Amino acid sequence: MIVGINCGHTISGPGAGAVGYFSESEHTRHVGYALMDKFVTAGVQVVDCTINYADTQADYLKRAVEKANNQDLDWFISIHFNASPKHMGHGVEVYTYEGRQYPDALAVCNNMEKLGFKNRGVKVGSGLYAIRKTKAKSMLIEVCFCDNQEDASTYVSATLEKVVNAIYTALYKYVIDKDETSILGKSIATAEQLKAYMLMRNYQAVSYTHLPQLFIEEGDKEGIRGDGAFIQSCKETGFFKFGGDVKPGQHNYAGLGATGGVPGLSFPDDRTGVRAQIQHLKAYASTEPLVMKCVDPRYKYVNKGCAPTWEQLSGKWAVPGYSGYNNFADAWAAKDTYGHHIVKMLKEALQTVSIPEQKKQEYIYSVSIADVWTQAEADAIALCHPGSKVHKITV
Numbered sequence: 001m002i003v004g005i006n007c008g009h010t011i012s013g014p015g016a017g018a019v020g021y022f023s024e025s026e027h028t029r030h031v032g033y034a035l036m037d038k039f040v041t042a043g044v045q046v047v048d049c050t051i052n053y054a055d056t057q058a059d060y061l062k063r064a065v066e067k068a069n070n071q072d073l074d075w076f077i078s079i080h081f082n083a084s085p086k087h088m089g090h091g092v093e094v095y096t097y098e099g100r101q102y103p104d105a106l107a108v109c110n111n112m113e114k115l116g117f118k119n120r121g122v123k124v125g126s127g128l129y130a131i132r133k134t135k136a137k138s139m140l141i142e143v144c145f146c147d148n149q150e151d152a153s154t155y156v157s158a159t160l161e162k163v164v165n166a167i168y169t170a171l172y173k174y175v176i177d178k179d180e181t182s183i184l185g186k187s188i189a190t191a192e193q194l195k196a197y198m199l200m201r202n203y204q205a206v207s208y209t210h211l212p213q214l215f216i217e218e219g220d221k222e223g224i225r226g227d228g229a230f231i232q233s234c235k236e237t238g239f240f241k242f243g244g245d246v247k248p249g250q251h252n253y254a255g256l257g258a259t260g261g262v263p264g265l266s267f268p269d270d271r272t273g274v275r276a277q278i279q280h281l282k283a284y285a286s287t288e289p290l291v292m293k294c295v296d297p298r299y300k301y302v303n304k305g306c307a308p309t310w311e312q313l314s315g316k317w318a319v320p321g322y323s324g325y326n327n328f329a330d331a332w333a334a335k336d337t338y339g340h341h342i343v344k345m346l347k348e349a350l351q352t353v354s355i356p357e358q359k360k361q362e363y364i365y366s367v368s369i370a371d372v373w374t375q376a377e378a379d380a381i382a383l384c385h386p387g388s389k390v391h392k393i394t395v
């Protein structure tokens with residue numbers, strides 16, 4: 001996916017933007033370049049289609065479109081701020097060719113509305129040169145009105161970061177490589193598969209076999225993939241061997257609040273700990289509010305919606321989120337970051353076949369330290385060594 005971003009207008013002279021409570025030209029660059037940064041960090045190829053100076057307004061438009069059409073762009077996005085003759089206009093609007101109601105264009109308006117701007121909707125932009133002449137699918141975003149006092153103060157109080165984030169999260173899921181895996185959605189792996197996968201990796205994790213079901217239940221409440229969250233816990237705890245800063249009794253299976261030597265948060269029970277983790281994931285993955293009462297003390301610190309996919313947690317939930325590479329970009333290109341690991345493990349879990357009930361009877365446990373083995377442990381051993389006969393001895 002290649003995205004062209006145009007910070008609307010030249011800096012000054014012919015082609016410069018409107019000036020109201022703030023300068024359009026200046027702020028199209030603040031928003032546009034922050035947006036480019038976010039896409040680049042996410043591994044999206046970005047082409048800067050900004051033109052800083054031009055001889056005429058027409059020359060500016062022609063050259064911006066040339067920049068866009070020189071590349072095989074999938075999306076062309078032009079950032080603007082609006083103005084109106086009597087300075088009464090206010091709100092966000094997006095222009096597309098023939099007013100096509102692209103879901104990502106609609107999402108830009110909806111996300112901006114959540115920041116307090118009037119939602120003016122997606123409108124016909126076929127008359128706009130930048131829309132009509134660009135080969136790629138295109139949208140022109142009028143962030144808000146720079147000459148309207150109410151809009152200007154909403155824009156300032158919302159903060160640039162949140163405005164950029166509103167646009168980014170609207171576009172993100174349509175722009176990222178389709179091979180990234182969303183944190184949002186229903187679990188695909190079953191509790192049985194997750195349990196079997198955990199035990200295959202650590203047959204002593206028998207006191208955690210109730211967790212997969214909890215994760216799936218709590219994930220469903222918030223629209224988060226509980227199966228992925230459980231796998232994240234497997235990664236964070238080393239398949240419940242722990243050994244890091246967080247200890248088993250804290251019911252904190254994702255290192256919430258733990259940073260180098262600090263033990264992190266403690267929760268009264270497993271369900272609360274799992275719920276907090278799910279809520280923390282929702283904070284990263286979505287700008288939607290929580291369904292359940294917030295039990296995650298660190299929920300408020302997360303830049304909402306900054307990481308809609310597991311891969312995106314790299315460098316955000318986990319910092320730096322990679323090891324053994326010179327930089328993040330190299331690790332990302334190798335698909336070898338914190339988030340890529342979770343996705344890989346989730347795929348492995350999905351390939352794990354849980355043991356059918358009748359099959360369990362066929363395993364005969366015959367391990368020398370047999371008196372500590374339970375059925376679950378034996379199942380795990382049988383899974384690890386297909387075809388093995390394990391003799392069960394009851395505790």
Ligand SMILES: [Zn+2]
Nearest residue numbers: 008017080081
């Ligand atoms: Zn403009």
